Amino acid sequence: MTTEMATARTLKPIQAMNEALNEAMRDDESVVVFGEDMGAYGGVWALSKGLQKKYGKLRVFDTPLSEAAIMGACTGAAMAGLRPVIEIMYVDFMMVCMDPLVNQAAKVRFMSGGAFKLPMTIVAPCGAGTCEAAQHSQSFEAWFCHLPGLKVVMPSTVYDFKGLLKTSIADNNPVMFLWHKVLYDLEEPITEETWTVPLGQAAVRREGEDVTIVSYSLMVHRVLEAAANLEGRISSEVIDARTLDPFDLDTVLKSVRKTGRLLVVHESPGRCGMGADIVRRVVEADFTALKCAPHVLAGKDMPIPFAKSLENACIPQIADIEREIQNLTL
Amino acid sequence: MTTEMATARTLKPIQAMNEALNEAMRDDESVVVFGEDMGAYGGVWALSKGLQKKYGKLRVFDTPLSEAAIMGACTGAAMAGLRPVIEIMYVDFMMVCMDPLVNQAAKVRFMSGGAFKLPMTIVAPCGAGTCEAAQHSQSFEAWFCHLPGLKVVMPSTVYDFKGLLKTSIADNNPVMFLWHKVLYDLEEPITEETWTVPLGQAAVRREGEDVTIVSYSLMVHRVLEAAANLEGRISSEVIDARTLDPFDLDTVLKSVRKTGRLLVVHESPGRCGMGADIVRRVVEADFTALKCAPHVLAGKDMPIPFAKSLENACIPQIADIEREIQNLTL
Amino acid sequence: SMHFDPDQLKQIYATMVRIRLFEQKAIEIFAARIKDGDFPGALHSSEGQEAIAVGAFSQLRPDDYVFSTYRGHGHAIAKGIDLKKITAEIHGRATGVSHGYGGSMHLFAAEMNFMGGNGIVGGGMPLALGTAYAATMRGTKQVTVVFFGDGGASQGAFHESLNMAAIMNWPILFMCENNQYAATTHVSMNCPIENIGDRAKAYGIPGPIVDGNELSAVAEATREAADRARSGGGPTLIEFKTYRHRAHCMVIPEHRPGKERRYWNQNDPIDRLGHQMIAAKVTDLAGLEKIREQETRNIDDAVAFMQSSPMPDPAQLEGMLYDH
Amino acid sequence: SMHFDPDQLKQIYATMVRIRLFEQKAIEIFAARIKDGDFPGALHSSEGQEAIAVGAFSQLRPDDYVFSTYRGHGHAIAKGIDLKKITAEIHGRATGVSHGYGGSMHLFAAEMNFMGGNGIVGGGMPLALGTAYAATMRGTKQVTVVFFGDGGASQGAFHESLNMAAIMNWPILFMCENNQYAATTHVSMNCPIENIGDRAKAYGIPGPIVDGNELSAVAEATREAADRARSGGGPTLIEFKTYRHRAHCMVIPEHRPGKERRYWNQNDPIDRLGHQMIAAKVTDLAGLEKIREQETRNIDDAVAFMQSSPMPDPAQLEGMLYDH
Ligand SMILES: Cc1ncc(C[n+]2csc(CCOP(=O)(O)OP(=O)(O)O)c2C)c(N)n1
Ligand SMILES: Cc1ncc(C[n+]2csc(CCOP(=O)(O)OP(=O)(O)O)c2C)c(N)n1
Numbered sequence A, B: 001m002t003t004e005m006a007t008a009r010t011l012k013p014i015q016a017m018n019e020a021l022n023e024a025m026r027d028d029e030s031v032v033v034f035g036e037d038m039g040a041y042g043g044v045w046a047l048s049k050g051l052q053k054k055y056g057k058l059r060v061f062d063t064p065l066s067e068a069a070i071m072g073a074c075t076g077a078a079m080a081g082l083r084p085v086i087e088i089m090y091v092d093f094m095m096v097c098m099d100p101l102v103n104q105a106a107k108v109r110f111m112s113g114g115a116f117k118l119p120m121t122i123v124a125p126c127g128a129g130t131c132e133a134a135q136h137s138q139s140f141e142a143w144f145c146h147l148p149g150l151k152v153v154m155p156s157t158v159y160d161f162k163g164l165l166k167t168s169i170a171d172n173n174p175v176m177f178l179w180h181k182v183l184y185d186l187e188e189p190i191t192e193e194t195w196t197v198p199l200g201q202a203a204v205r206r207e208g209e210d211v212t213i214v215s216y217s218l219m220v221h222r223v224l225e226a227a228a229n230l231e232g233r234i235s236s237e238v239i240d241a242r243t244l245d246p247f248d249l250d251t252v253l254k255s256v257r258k259t260g261r262l263l264v265v266h267e268s269p270g271r272c273g274m275g276a277d278i279v280r281r282v283v284e285a286d287f288t289a290l291k292c293a294p295h296v297l298a299g300k301d302m303p304i305p306f307a308k309s310l311e312n313a314c315i316p317q318i319a320d321i322e323r324e325i326q327n328l329t330l
Numbered sequence C, D: 001s002m003h004f005d006p007d008q009l010k011q012i013y014a015t016m017v018r019i020r021l022f023e024q025k026a027i028e029i030f031a032a033r034i035k036d037g038d039f040p041g042a043l044h045s046s047e048g049q050e051a052i053a054v055g056a057f058s059q060l061r062p063d064d065y066v067f068s069t070y071r072g073h074g075h076a077i078a079k080g081i082d083l084k085k086i087t088a089e090i091h092g093r094a095t096g097v098s099h100g101y102g103g104s105m106h107l108f109a110a111e112m113n114f115m116g117g118n119g120i121v122g123g124g125m126p127l128a129l130g131t132a133y134a135a136t137m138r139g140t141k142q143v144t145v146v147f148f149g150d151g152g153a154s155q156g157a158f159h160e161s162l163n164m165a166a167i168m169n170w171p172i173l174f175m176c177e178n179n180q181y182a183a184t185t186h187v188s189m190n191c192p193i194e195n196i197g198d199r200a201k202a203y204g205i206p207g208p209i210v211d212g213n214e215l216s217a218v219a220e221a222t223r224e225a226a227d228r229a230r231s232g233g234g235p236t237l238i239e240f241k242t243y244r245h246r247a248h249c250m251v252i253p254e255h256r257p258g259k260e261r262r263y264w265n266q267n268d269p270i271d272r273l274g275h276q277m278i279a280a281k282v283t284d285l286a287g288l289e290k291i292r293e294q295e296t297r298n299i300d301d302a303v304a305f306m307q308s309s310p311m312p313d314p315a316q317l318e319g320m321l322y323d324h
């Protein structure tokens, strides 16, 4: 982790990512940014705000409404030695550009016998909780982890938004950077000016003795609230995975060896999800460390419905997490 | 299971699927078949051989080389009350038509509050082992299981190719029917004329006492060979999942409660794969039934390389399976 | 050109006003809910594009298939779907057209062959192939109408769908509502030639370019294309030139050139039709005002219905995903 | 029209023959391996299309970017990639251009900006946008050349890529090898108008339609489009009319009308160029024969090289996926 000191300030996720882009573009001429509405307007989420003015239209530009073209252009540009960063406006829309991502970007290096580097970053908001219904609420992190050739990053803190995005951009491989829309208004006091966070290092967000809870992205916040609510009765250790591929199994194992209990919480459907994979890795690595069955609290195996009453029922709420923690520590 | 008796004969997977289509079209006017080369030619895999001649060009037809249009047409036709069956020539090519599949077909019923039925079947060959490299060797069954709204079928026997395809076509929901290319030349003696196999029912292919091995598709054959090779030393129970969603957890649990040991074998990458999910379900359902850590023997977390020497190293071989069975029963 | 009798015209005008008022009321209530700390989801106003929806549906059969978009309130209202159920849906009530599962972007009405809005730009086009095929196979002479925008025409799905429809000669009206912008992006960043309609030539099909703010022009182009499709003449791409009054959705403020705005404000489709009706002595200003008052009451009734409707019950979720 | 001096012509002819013989030898060895119970993978012959690859590369700069297809042996050979390494690759040897990781469908040569074959129909087109953009940003005046077929033009990627390239004015040559068939499907099921090239109008770019079996016509069209692209004139769609002699791949037998076959056999690009060279007294029959003999030796050498090459070592797999 590199750090430079600065005066204290508060930062939100979008600003943090915008700073990361700005610094990356400033420090490396090969970093370029494009996508729908990403030029003059600065992106519908304001991700590229001010960057076209600063770095010119050759490095920051709008595109037609054509995700397959955007993803392909990103891949080709990376093959040519640039370091592109693109935005896909919602991760759900990646369904129209899976081929350049899955069959091309994630495989070109391997298929060419290592001849190419693919330094590219895809930034996309994800997640449910905004009443935007089934086609604007998915995350797909499990798919991207199942796909070899792509790294997967899902920050939960403003600090990580910036630090991990900088590292993602600097990485010589395709990185999927998924940020949860419900974190949009998160605000954190920050004292540093610039920093990076390495890929593949989980963070212990709360130390505890009774149970290990692994989560990432928005759900980390809910897990921490649930853990706080149970304070005094159950001592929970909360691990924020931060990057899902590479995944920091060591930190999880260390904790499980201490607590003997494992709960994974995520919002995406449970079937073939990230939780299942964490359970697999833990039981394969150290079965005897577990005092009881590990458990995955995931979103329902359903699309996300529109109405708030239904949506809430489909994704883990704080009360659900508390209940599962209690069940596990009975 | 419905059955009609016939004189004994041998059948191969393609013939079995072709018979299923033929019977479905004969019995139900709303069953239609289309896709690239599926008309006069009868499909590059011969899936629709003879059907256009029999049922006419309005029910069996060629399309342009446009998978998104094909998948969309299939979805729209199902919404209009037809019962379409399409072929995507390799499941890998589904990357160019994920939107109509993922955001439309799998969600329309749910998003409409249950107003529509989506009786459609997608048939696609899958799998590695044919030296066709990274873009012609994938399976994606874990993705499809992670996606709510889609059923997933992966037969291993000729009997199931026909019986499960008939049931898939008769189902009122989208079904992904994935058949492994390496099974192309499989041949089985068959005595029945026509039959169906229900979705969601696993088959115990071999009974045993020491270890439960769950697999599906091509890998079932390798597992059975490995189990046979260990005969006398280790008594393996081999379960063919047959359909992955719905998944027959009961049959697996019953076996694990007997053997106390679980090995899952599949060809796709392990991360967020079907094996991880089976492990998750088993440990959540009956942790104490397990005498030792369950294990997933999966394909490497890599694209499939071209050269045979490399390809073999990336997917489970019989010797690998034997080794894992032995490790588990040490 | 198109002939409408006075009653038809008044009904058409009323429907256009209904859409306009619906959109305004929706924004008002959403804004209030947001102010209350509630995030009610995305809302896409079709103000300024009313003539397209209303003109088109004035010429279609009730059993024709329709694929709409996330900007689909106008399509649903023009199609004649119960205003109360539309209002209930966009506020996530159990009484909504999609029982609260879809929301504003996913209005469905299966019994009217209204095949749904779509949250994916261009997402409806490939689906339209399927209903058009079904109608062809069954010989029902239903046409399929699919709406999309100037941005949607840049999706691969546009090409694949028009191409397949043309080759198969399937009865589809590809309705491109070119409202000049895709989110904040001007159409010139989505189409390098002057008219999206001219792309029809790449498929050997007709591609009329129509003033989308002129009710009768919309109706005429739709009638022509629908007649052709019904009689085996295949698909048509129709480009409607129009203008979206509001920003893309509530949370993305857009800057537009003042001159452009003035031009299009002067060409507002409702005002235009109103003037024409007065000039043709179909009605007078007071008559138009009476229509507006009636529609205001309709909207208010729908809002009241929505407000008295229950939220959907999560207990029903389990049965919703699959047909059993 | 194009001028080539005699030596150039002989080299061009030799390269075309080399491709033809390469394809034939590949089929021969694959067939033998299959007979031995080995499944060596898919093989897609470009016999009949040699003039396109060779004519195009005769007019390109060595540093221009190239995206090829699964039917890419001809492109790779015409580009000048070592025949030995190509042969080794299609048989999965460690000495192959992709070290045995890619195979016939994935020939790469990064150092020559040969950006790979592609197993996905139309898959190269979106990637071509990226190299063209990189060249534009850097001001290098490199063009990007991307090959695809008559079937590939039906993919959504075709539309998105041509559209974006046209809007951005990026230097890309979209090379459509219309060999009349996509697998077993005639081009009329993929394109409802006569010429795929005419679809260029939908993007406001030139769309020349070229006799792809006439070497000089291919060279001229390529030169013109490359010059335009290099000097800031943007992309071109070029349709080459040609014919694939063989079935799509080895395992999909195809029936073709005899008349069609005869027509195209009479228009074989190698024969045609040979006749022209003899007529222009560049060489005689014996001269052509000598070239053929030399190329046969080249192919044999490449096969020998392949046969003496090791299989790739799985121990190296781990390091291959990511750059560290
Ligand atoms: C495939 C896809 N990409 C991006 C978006 C985000 N998005 C929603 S509407 C829109 C603009 C669409 O413009 P246009 O097609 O002109 O229709 P309009 O909104 O003007 O009615 C964008 C970019 C989306 N929903 N789907
Ligand atoms: C997206 C996709 N769909 C289908 C295929 C299977 N396939 C491989 S080549 C081919 C025909 C392609 O025809 P065309 O574009 O005319 O090129 P040609 O093979 O004639 O060179 C098909 C259907 C594929 N590889 N990718």
Ligand SMILES: [Mg+2]
Pocket: C149, C150, C151, C177, C178, C179, C180, C181, C182, C183
């Ligand atoms: Mg628009």
Ligand SMILES: [Mg+2]
Pocket: D149, D150, D151, D177, D178, D179, D180, D181, D182, D183
């Ligand atoms: Mg072809």
